[in-house]
Amino acid sequence: MLDPEVAEELAMFRESTRRFIEREITPHAARWRKDGSVDRDLWRKAGEAGLLLAGIPAEYGGAGGNFRHEAVIIDELAQANFADFGSPLHSAIVAPYILHYGTEEQRQTWLPKLATGALIGAIAMTEPGAGSDLQGVRTTAKPDGNGYLINGQKVFITNGQLANFILVVAKTDPALKGKGISLMVIETDAVEGFRRGRNLEKVGFKAQDTSELFFDDVRVPASNLLGSEPNRGFIQLMEQLPQERLIIAVQAVGAMEAAIQVTTEYVKERKAFGKTIFDFQNTRFKLAEAATEARIGRVFVDFCIEELVAGRLDVVTAAMSKWWTTQKQCEVVDECLQLFGGYGYMAEYPISTMWTDARVQKIYGGTNEIMKELISRSL
């Protein structure tokens, strides 16, 4: 579907991304899973390789590509069974907020540092008492002198241990409820009153640092309000959510394809009753079904990427891509694991991490129930 020149350029970008992952990520993945985080240095290396902010214009330090480039990175990380690395969130969620809503000064100040990995980004929306219902956040950013005073608590924040650039969803005018939300930037190295909680122990994504964050009278200058006006946060969040959901869908399809690949290889080797596991019709039919679902997912996600690049991806289509692909990811990976027998339950077999990593895909980025709510409202 793509223009041949664009397709060729993307293929080259995919190749260099794959080589980076093979060289800088795969050899360390097991250690990072034990450590609960990637090394800080991986961010700098990814920045040097042009893999951070691939979709941000070059004038702000990005690689000058678009969401197709981000999708290549997300896909390759999933194919390599290491979607733990929080770079898609940093590059394709945090940075676009600055690009789209920041003032020119904010773009010039922050984007180049995010592109090199000097700053590591996180977005802090969820709180212990507010997840799906974001309007219920209790963190406040009260106008105070010529700045804001931030108080509150966040939970489940990706990149939470390493991030030093945090976009915090806070109420600048609590009386306005959801309409009084703003996005505040906290450069953690430059403030007092900021504290990280535990690196939360999760079922999967063991190398992704997911944390609680605490803000006690954190004072930031007025220039750390994203954009030039307060109380625009909810609209900004709503506008960016389709892209965030598509990131998850791209990851889901890459993970499905990877699971089918490792499973096909395994069942063609493993023998029982004098033949390979692949020779059983049940195995071949299960894999045929999985391959069909992955293909449908791939076609739909490719369509969504093109819609997004054209500026047309709507909330409903993005929600469809998120719930369907992640539901299928969980089903496909579970069927694949079954075909490994007991070995599938052993941590040393990649299918086991694919299985534990898949589960959260139905939960974060807006749960799949919330996706269906959004879709049903359009019917």
Ligand SMILES: Cc1cc2nc3c(=O)[nH]c(=O)nc-3n(C[C@H](O)[C@H](O)[C@H](O)COP(=O)(O)OP(=O)(O)OC[C@H]3O[C@@H](n4cnc5c(N)ncnc54)[C@H](O)[C@@H]3O)c2cc1C
């Ligand atoms: C590994 C991980 C990483 C994350 N990273 C981040 C991050 O970087 N930044 C961030 O801000 N957050 C992050 N989150 C939080 C995530 O987005 C939330 O967990 C998610 O939005 C759900 O919120 P909740 O956990 O409070 O569940 P709740 O909102 O309490 O939901 C509980 C259940 O009720 C259902 N439910 C709620 N409302 C409705 C409804 N209206 N109709 C039907 N069912 C409903 C939900 O679907 C769910 O099944 C992360 C979470 C995890 C697990």
